[in-house]
Structure formats: C-alpha cells, structure tokens
Amino acid sequence: PNNTEKLVYDNGVDPAILLDSISNKYESDFIAQRGGISLLVQKDKKLNASVGLEFQNSELSGSRYYPGKTSLSKNYKNILPNLILNYKTSKSSNLMIAYRTSTTAPSITQLQDIIDISTSTAFYLGNPNLNPSYTHMFFSNFRIANPTKFTNIGFNIFGNYSVDPIGNETQLMSKDTVIYGQ
Helix, strand or coil: CEEEEEEEEECCCCCCCEEHHHHHEEEEEEEEEEEEEEEEEEECEEEEEEEEEEEEEEEEEEEEECCCCEEEEEEEEEEEEEEEEEEECCCCEEEEEEEEEEEEEECCCHCCCCCCEEEEEECCCCCCCCEEEEEEEEEEEEEEEEEECCCCEEEEEEEEEEECCCCCCCCCCCCCCCCCCC
16 A cells, blocks of 8 residues: 655644645555466567467555545456567568557555645645556567678667556646635
8 A cells, every 4th residue: 555644734823733725644555466368479480479468457446534534446447468579581680569558557646636735846636536547558670680790770669558648737836826726
C-alpha cells in the first residue's frame, strides 16, 4: 500500500488550527495478477517470432481517512497481447518488430481530491475517478552492418498510444485564486 499524510496548520493563530481543506490522510493500493501464454516460432535461423497473450486482473483501491472518510475500489480486467519478430534478411542485415501492451495505475497523489500545497509554486488536485492507462507500444528496427568497413546503419520507428492516459493539468496563477471552491 501507498500512504500519504499531509496535515497543514494555520500557525498565524494561537493555538494553531488544522486546515481541513488542504490536509489529508490517504492510502491506496494497486494489486495485479497476470498470466498468459506465448508461442515461439523459429525457422531456418532466419526467422524468430513470438506471439503472446496475457490476461491481467487488477484492483485499484483507495481510502481517505481525513478529512472525512471516503473509499474507492475498482476492478479491471485487461487482455495484453504482445508480438516480437526478428528476421535476418541477410548475413549483414536484420529486421526486428515488437508490439506490447501494458497498464499503469494512477499514483496516490493523482487519486486524492484534496489540494496539495506542499510546493509553493505548484498545487495539485487529484481525481479519484481515474482509471489505469492502457498503452500500446510499437517498435521497429532495420539494421545493416558492413564488418569490413566497420559501419552500421540502423533505422528505427517507435510509437505508442494510450487509452485513458494519466496526465497533470498546470494552471499558472498571478494572484490568490479559488480552485474548485478552495
């Protein structure tokens, strides 16, 4: 489990007062079980390919203990395919193609719905409704080598695409500002 405790006090009064609007105690946990199967094909020392499929069951849970008690629990079931292909086109050239999928859970800070003012230049407000992101990654490489001339030329293509990407919004404030009623 991931825990955070941020208690912020107004020290301008005596005795100091705990500020509920920007204080919190939060715990989150992400548990994933994964299993799968892969098939490896090898032919004539030129072709090497692997195709796989994994099933992932994951649970994202979070509990806020202060201020007020709230909790969330979400269960996700994902199918995660993968593919790796290596093809030796000649003694001096090779083509490699890879495709993978993965998931990434939101962090504890990204799940909290309380403003975090621990850094004076950047305030954070999370979203308890975030889902884990699901990413598709593609990579391709074609390489040609000339050992007699000590040269090696490679061409790479890389890309990824995420469903439910997790990001952060930045707002620059030039004066005191009310954010989400706080």
